[in-house]
Amino acid sequence: MNKTITIFLSTLFLWQHIAFSSSIKPSAFEISEEEVTQRSQSDILRLVPRTEIGDSLKILQRVFESGRRQIKHEHKYGQSFPCNPEMLYDLMSQAPGKRVLEIAGASGENAILIGLAGAEHVYLNDIVPEEVEEFQRQVETLKPELKDRFTSIAGDCFDLDEHLEVNSLDIILARNIFHFLKPSQYDDFFELVKRLLKPGGIFAMTVNSRYSEHGVAIDDSEGTLFSTFMTIFDENYVKPIALNRTLSICDDDTKDPLIYTNHHVFNGFTIDSDALEKLPKSLHTTVIESIDRVSGHRGQLRILENIIRLFTPENLSSLVENAGLEVTSTHHIGTNGHYISEEQAKTTGACFVGLIAGIPMD
Numbered sequence: 001m002n003k004t005i006t007i008f009l010s011t012l013f014l015w016q017h018i019a020f021s022s023s024i025k026p027s028a029f030e031i032s033e034e035e036v037t038q039r040s041q042s043d044i045l046r047l048v049p050r051t052e053i054g055d056s057l058k059i060l061q062r063v064f065e066s067g068r069r070q071i072k073h074e075h076k077y078g079q080s081f082p083c084n085p086e087m088l089y090d091l092m093s094q095a096p097g098k099r100v101l102e103i104a105g106a107s108g109e110n111a112i113l114i115g116l117a118g119a120e121h122v123y124l125n126d127i128v129p130e131e132v133e134e135f136q137r138q139v140e141t142l143k144p145e146l147k148d149r150f151t152s153i154a155g156d157c158f159d160l161d162e163h164l165e166v167n168s169l170d171i172i173l174a175r176n177i178f179h180f181l182k183p184s185q186y187d188d189f190f191e192l193v194k195r196l197l198k199p200g201g202i203f204a205m206t207v208n209s210r211y212s213e214h215g216v217a218i219d220d221s222e223g224t225l226f227s228t229f230m231t232i233f234d235e236n237y238v239k240p241i242a243l244n245r246t247l248s249i250c251d252d253d254t255k256d257p258l259i260y261t262n263h264h265v266f267n268g269f270t271i272d273s274d275a276l277e278k279l280p281k282s283l284h285t286t287v288i289e290s291i292d293r294v295s296g297h298r299g300q301l302r303i304l305e306n307i308i309r310l311f312t313p314e315n316l317s318s319l320v321e322n323a324g325l326e327v328t329s330t331h332h333i334g335t336n337g338h339y340i341s342e343e344q345a346k347t348t349g350a351c352f353v354g355l356i357a358g359i360p361m362d
């Protein structure tokens, strides 16, 4: 079936957070307004020993309610986001004496804070070497006795078995990587998590949410909901601005979500029919309209066929439970990284879905 619905959303800066509200059932793990306790920087700093407060504050300030930044070198991997203070607080509270892994942690500020809260050892993984180097630079600024607490593992998370022993970890954190995976990789991802965690271990993740300020109800029961970005870069390709974004339903779950379709084809913001032909037909109208709208811009227009899947607490929980983990909580997360209530997600929008799960004891 090649039935595709393409909805054009002309939003500036709506880089990874489009979602829909009206056809969503209440979450099984719904959090009411009163139950969302937001954590401050002071709350988080209370979890580190007095001697580590200075270092922790420096790291925390980089990611607490911060802006997003582009992942170094590899535009296709999107952006690095502010920390999720409530999730971080939860993990830091449980960190003392624990062995922790952050998957796809970019420059690893979360991992460092968990380490400073007293983890026995913290591993930081990311596929982009420049991000891992930045993590190492930050670790190098710590006191000598703390540096040994951290190990970086640059490379594909699916190769982590080569570096870590089975049942050797207490906590795994994976923020904003899962929505990049092909559905055919989900099982392998959860198997990896289950293999590496000890029984009773904790798995925490965040993914892009289907709730947004400008949500449009859409039923993706006929296929998988994907989003496609159209982005303008400055001449150095370092400051992408999302011009607009399309959402489509597609029944082809096998497509690689990280196809980086194009670098230069729409140079000058004129419609190039040869280039257009290389893109899926379902996107043509949107692309033509979009280029028309931004024809006054200068620079390179790249079409990122950077497909990400959008999640709700319900569909994410089902995936995680079906994989054999026990979901303990789900959360809506706002732009600044904090947990927000279901009510807020529905009225003002949400950026991410957060989930915490456990490995059964037996």
Ligand SMILES: C[S@@+](CC[C@H](N)C(=O)[O-])C[C@H]1O[C@@H](n2cnc3c(N)ncnc32)[C@H](O)[C@@H]1O
Pocket (backbone or CB within 6 Å): 071, 074, 077, 078, 079, 080, 081, 082, 103, 104, 105, 106, 125, 126, 127, 128, 131, 155, 156, 157, 158, 174, 175, 176, 177, 180
């Ligand atoms: C959207 S960014 C999120 C970064 C960070 N976790 C955050 O939430 O701010 C996705 C990250 O996943 C990393 N990544 C993508 N594919 C990966 C893979 N197969 N193995 C490890 N890291 C990967 C990218 O380099 C990038 O740092």
